[in-house]
Amino acid sequence: MSPATRATARATARASSTTLVTGPVRSGKSRHAEQLLAHEPAVTYLATGRRADLADAEWTRRVEGHRVRRPMSWTTVETSDVVGVIRSAQGPVLVDCLGTWITALVDESGWDDLDAAAELVGRQRQALVETLCATRVPVVVVTNEVGWSLVATTASGRFFHDELGRLNAAVAAAAARVHLVVVGRVLDLSDAAVVPEALPPAVPDA
Numbered sequence: 001m002s003p004a005t006r007a008t009a010r011a012t013a014r015a016s017s018t019t020l021v022t023g024p025v026r027s028g029k030s031r032h033a034e035q036l037l038a039h040e041p042a043v044t045y046l047a048t049g050r051r052a053d054l055a056d057a058e059w060t061r062r063v064e065g066h067r068v069r070r071p072m073s074w075t076t077v078e079t080s081d082v083v084g085v086i087r088s089a090q091g092p093v094l095v096d097c098l099g100t101w102i103t104a105l106v107d108e109s110g111w112d113d114l115d116a117a118a119e120l121v122g123r124q125r126q127a128l129v130e131t132l133c134a135t136r137v138p139v140v141v142v143t144n145e146v147g148w149s150l151v152a153t154t155a156s157g158r159f160f161h162d163e164l165g166r167l168n169a170a171v172a173a174a175a176a177r178v179h180l181v182v183v184g185r186v187l188d189l190s191d192a193a194v195v196p197e198a199l200p201p202a203v204p205d206a
Contacts, residue, residue: 014133015129015132015133015174015176016176017136017137017139017176018132018135018138018140018141018171018174018177019138019139019141019175019176019177019178019179020141020171020172020175020177020178020179021033021036021140021141021142021181022142022143022144022145022168022172022178022179022180022181023145023180023182024144024148024182025144027181027182027183027184028181028183028184029142029181030096030097031069032179032181032186033094033140033142034094036140037138037140038071040092040138041073042074042091043071043074043075043091043092043093044074044075044085044091044093044094045074045076045077045094045096046077046079046086046094046095046096047078047079048079048080048082048096048098048100048104049096049097049100049104080101080108082101082124083127083128083131086128086131086132086137087134087135089135089137089139090137092137092138092139093137093138093139093140094139094140094142095139095140095142097141097143097144098141098142098143098144098164098168099143099144099146099160099164102121102160102164102167103160105117105120105121106120106121106159111156114156114159117159118159118163121163121167125167125170126170128170128171129170129173129174132175133174141171143164143167143168143171145168145180146164146165147161147164172189176190177190
């Protein structure tokens with residue numbers, strides 16, 4: 001987590017209405033996130049990934065699979081303006097997901113200058129944390145845990161892993177509830193011990 005993001009999380013009220021749902025691919029995290037808001041009659045479903053593409057049948061099936069699960073009363077918004085949608089929301093919001101959001105942001109700025117992309121993602125990260133802490137509507141945020149395997153072999157892959165890890169940590173630090181979904185099982189990490197930002201100072205020998 002960057003110093004700016006840590007300062008934001010400390011200086012702003014906790015995001016009491018935010019739940020972060022994280023986990024690996026195909027773990028059931030999106031279904032769990034949808035179930036958390038299943039009792040709500042009107043939800044803004046914020047889809048950050050690219051739209052269905054006839055040239056990519058597998059991706060189209062994924063998008064359609066998510067769509068048919070959602071209640072007809074929910075409103076789907078396809079955009080990378082996550083902060084703007086949450087700020088203007090009058091009711092519950094489900095964001096799915098932070099990984100595709102980072103990809104969309106960098107797609108817009110370009111993958112050829114990762115330093116500039118990191119600055120953009122950092123600004124958006126800080127804005128998201130501030131927005132989550134300010135909103136009073138329920139927000140469920142879905143994200144991915146991508147750093148459990150080998151280190152990526154490309155610069156862009158390592159950039160994505162690092163930036164998503166920082167974003168996940170920043171949102172988790174602010175969120176009131178954090179759920180980890182693994183192999184279809186939900187672990188509530190909301191009250192789990194938090195890794196300190198720095199080691200405690202060494203105690204000199206007597």
